[in-house]
Amino acid sequence: MTRASAGGTALAAEPILGLRNVSLHFDDGRTKALDGVDFAVDEGEFVAIAGPSGSGKSSLLNLIGALDVPSAGEIFFRGAAYSGNADLAAFRGRHIGFVFQSFHLIPTLTALENVMLPALGRSWSAAAQRRRAESLLADMGLRDRLHSSPTTLSGGERQRVAIARALINEPSLILADEPTGSLDSANAEQVLEFLVGLRAEKGLTVVMVTHDEGISARADRVIRMRDGRIERAGQPA
Amino acid sequence: MNLVSFALGNLRRRPARTALTLSAIALGIAAVVALTSIAWGFEASWQKANDARGTDLIVTRMASQNAMPSPFAAAPVREQLARYPHVQEVAGLLSEMLSVGEDNPPIFVFGWAYGSYLWEHLKLLDGRWPADRDEPAVLLGTLAAELLHKGVGDRIELEGRSFEVVGTFQSTALVENGAVLMTLDQAQAVTDKPGKVNVLNLKLDGQATEADARFVKEQVRKALPGYAAITSGELVSRNAVVRIAKAMSHVTILIAGLVGALIVFNTMLMSINERTREIGVLQALGWRRTTIMQLVICESLVLALAGGLVGIAVGVLIASGLEQAELMRGKIAAIYSVPFFLSVLGLSVVLGVGGGLYPAHRAARLSPAQALRHE
Numbered sequence: 001m002t003r004a005s006a007g008g009t010a011l012a013a014e015p016i017l018g019l020r021n022v023s024l025h026f027d028d029g030r031t032k033a034l035d036g037v038d039f040a041v042d043e044g045e046f047v048a049i050a051g052p053s054g055s056g057k058s059s060l061l062n063l064i065g066a067l068d069v070p071s072a073g074e075i076f077f078r079g080a081a082y083s084g085n086a087d088l089a090a091f092r093g094r095h096i097g098f099v100f101q102s103f104h105l106i107p108t109l110t111a112l113e114n115v116m117l118p119a120l121g122r123s124w125s126a127a128a129q130r131r132r133a134e135s136l137l138a139d140m141g142l143r144d145r146l147h148s149s150p151t152t153l154s155g156g157e158r159q160r161v162a163i164a165r166a167l168i169n170e171p172s173l174i175l176a177d178e179p180t181g182s183l184d185s186a187n188a189e190q191v192l193e194f195l196v197g198l199r200a201e202k203g204l205t206v207v208m209v210t211h212d213e214g215i216s217a218r219a220d221r222v223i224r225m226r227d228g229r230i231e232r233a234g235q236p237a
Numbered sequence: 238m239n240l241v242s243f244a245l246g247n248l249r250r251r252p253a254r255t256a257l258t259l260s261a262i263a264l265g266i267a268a269v270v271a272l273t274s275i276a277w278g279f280e281a282s283w284q285k286a287n288d289a290r291g292t293d294l295i296v297t298r299m300a301s302q303n304a305m306p307s308p309f310a311a312a313p314v315r316e317q318l319a320r321y322p323h324v325q326e327v328a329g330l331l332s333e334m335l336s337v338g339e340d341n342p343p344i345f346v347f348g349w350a351y352g353s354y355l356w357e358h359l360k361l362l363d364g365r366w367p368a369d370r371d372e373p374a375v376l377l378g379t380l381a382a383e384l385l386h387k388g389v390g391d392r393i394e395l396e397g398r399s400f401e402v403v404g405t406f407q408s409t410a411l412v413e414n415g416a417v418l419m420t421l422d423q424a425q426a427v428t429d430k431p432g433k434v435n436v437l438n439l440k441l442d443g444q445a446t447e448a449d450a451r452f453v454k455e456q457v458r459k460a461l462p463g464y465a466a467i468t469s470g471e472l473v474s475r476n477a478v479v480r481i482a483k484a485m486s487h488v489t490i491l492i493a494g495l496v497g498a499l500i501v502f503n504t505m506l507m508s509i510n511e512r513t514r515e516i517g518v519l520q521a522l523g524w525r526r527t528t529i530m531q532l533v534i535c536e537s538l539v540l541a542l543a544g545g546l547v548g549i550a551v552g553v554l555i556a557s558g559l560e561q562a563e564l565m566r567g568k569i570a571a572i573y574s575v576p577f578f579l580s581v582l583g584l585s586v587v588l589g590v591g592g593g594l595y596p597a598h599r600a601a602r603l604s605p606a607q608a609l610r611h612e
């Protein structure tokens with residue numbers, strides 16, 4: 001919204017995501033994880049968030065993903081503010097796909113079941129869920145590992161299962177918190193390719209936190225954070 | 238995959254804890270099943286004995302709450318009763334729990350008025366009936382014969398008197414199969430209660446209606462102070478032993494339910510604390526709070542129902558062990574019914590949901606961001 005009114009042209013599409021003066025405080029305001037953050041992300045953008053440890057990257061991603069609510073400020077998804085009353089779980093389920101550094105797969109479930117997990121408790125037909133999960137895993141090059149336990153998969157394979165899981169509900173926004181942080185460089189590269197591919201092939205918007213300059217260089221735009229504020233936004237140098 | 242299979246997987250993750258929780262619930266449920274089936278079986282066995290005899294009303298001392306009502310002099314009461322309309326027969330009965338010889342468990346000894354209708358429902362298997370009211374003879378129920386290792390032609394000792402076993406019989410009522418039977422006069426002599434009976438059994442004629450039975454009850458209340466005419470069901474439910482057994486089974490139900498719920502509560506609270514981050518993940522994946530609650534409740538229910546099923550099996554084993562125990566054989570038959578088992582499963586459901594509710598609520602209330610940061 002901010003950008004739309006500031007940017008001016010009627011043709012410019014509404015950004016998928018807008019943050020207006022967003023803060024997130026902990027410990028009664030003594031810890032300012034985020035301190036007046038403003039920015040917007042366009043549909044189909046691949047944005048990297050970089051910055052030192054403790055600068056507020058994960059906090060920012062949590063707010064965008066409606067895992068937490070800001071202490072101050074507002075967040076908009078396609079122009080509509082998330083409200084405290086809204087069914088945030090339903091919002092996450094419909095629009096957001098999360099990918100975490102340490103995968104967070106459920107060890108008792110197979111790869112396929114992990115991918116179907118977000119759809120559990122929803123009114124999808126089980127057969128349709130299953131077909132979709134199988135095809136997503138196949139897209140991730142895991143056709144032969146459908147029934148493997150995550151504990152038997154390599155880190156790269158696990159993260160690909162997690163990406164498939166993030167995609168099962170057909171979200172429009174993928175939020176990845178250091179998705180390559182636990183992987184060796186070859187696997188990191190492969191996972192990054194998949195994430196870049198999501199944008200290219202499916203037109204998804206990706207917001208990814210990373211420490212790695214080499215990885216953030218692949219993004220359309222890098223947002224650098226320090227002490228809960230955005231340091232500089234723009235094209236990577 | 239569905240919520241239930243996911244819940245099952247979560248329970249299998251901690252097999253030892255799951256097994257322990259399940260066993261604790263099973264033990265409680267087993268105690269409930271064993272005690273309750275025995276308590277109600279006790280009542281039913283006695284009632285069945287009275288019903289098998291064809292007794293319509295039982296006249297007893299009003300205040301008596303013993304398993305066998307206290308004895309009273311039969312003659313005056315009996316004369317009075319015989320005058321009421323539709324009363325076809327009045328048969329005195331004396332009953333005592335005696336030990337037969339040194340090594341045998343105590344056994345019921347029944348004395349029935351010679352020639353009365355009481356004898357008619359028995360099936361003579363071997364030998365004969367007593368020749369007259371004064372013959373020192375006994376008949377053994379099938380189970381009593383087995384327990385005492387006696388048959389026709391053998392002799393048994395009762396209170397220092399010797400009796401000849403002249404026959405064996407079978408009854409549809411367990412307590413009678415487990416009993417030694419003699420004439421009322423012999424029983425009065427053995428127990429040193431001449432002229433006395435524990436109860437007078439009334440058989441009404443074929444034309445008697447419910448209203449006629451009520452009339453007799455009313456007459457007894459008015460004309461025989463200190464006495465009451467009651468049905469066999471009323472007699473049994475007045476029985477103090479039956480009432481104590483039932484009270485104990487109620488207390489057991491309460492304790493087993495509470496302990497079971499606490500155990501489920503503790504286990505599920507531990508389980509969700511361990512899985513805090515995982516619950517954060519589920520929330521990030523779009524699971525609603527209600528779905529997370531359902532998952533936790535589902536796990537609690539699986540624990541409780543599995544514990545309940547195992548408990549029912551163990552409880553039935555305990556009850557049949559008790560039935561077969563030397564001291565109890567022939568006196569109690571546990572009763573089970575589908576509604577009984579369903580109620581026990583209902584109790585399991587209640588303790589499962591009751592114990593799981595708060596942990597489920599806790600899990601659902603977690604802030605997803607905090608849960609994901611956990612550890």
Ligand SMILES: Nc1ncnc2c1ncn2[C@@H]1O[C@H](COP(=O)(O)OP(=O)(O)OP(=O)(O)O)[C@@H](O)[C@H]1O
Pocket residue numbers: 026027031032033051052053054055056057058059060607610
């Ligand atoms: N729940 C919380 N309670 C208290 N402090 C918190 C909480 N969450 C985050 N913080 C603090 O907020 C600040 C920002 O944390 P955040 O996790 O967003 O950093 P980050 O940039 O993701 O760091 P890293 O690169 O190490 O993951 C840190 O100082 C952190 O200690």
Ligand SMILES: [Mg+2]
Pocket residue numbers: 057058059177
């Ligand atoms: Mg972080």
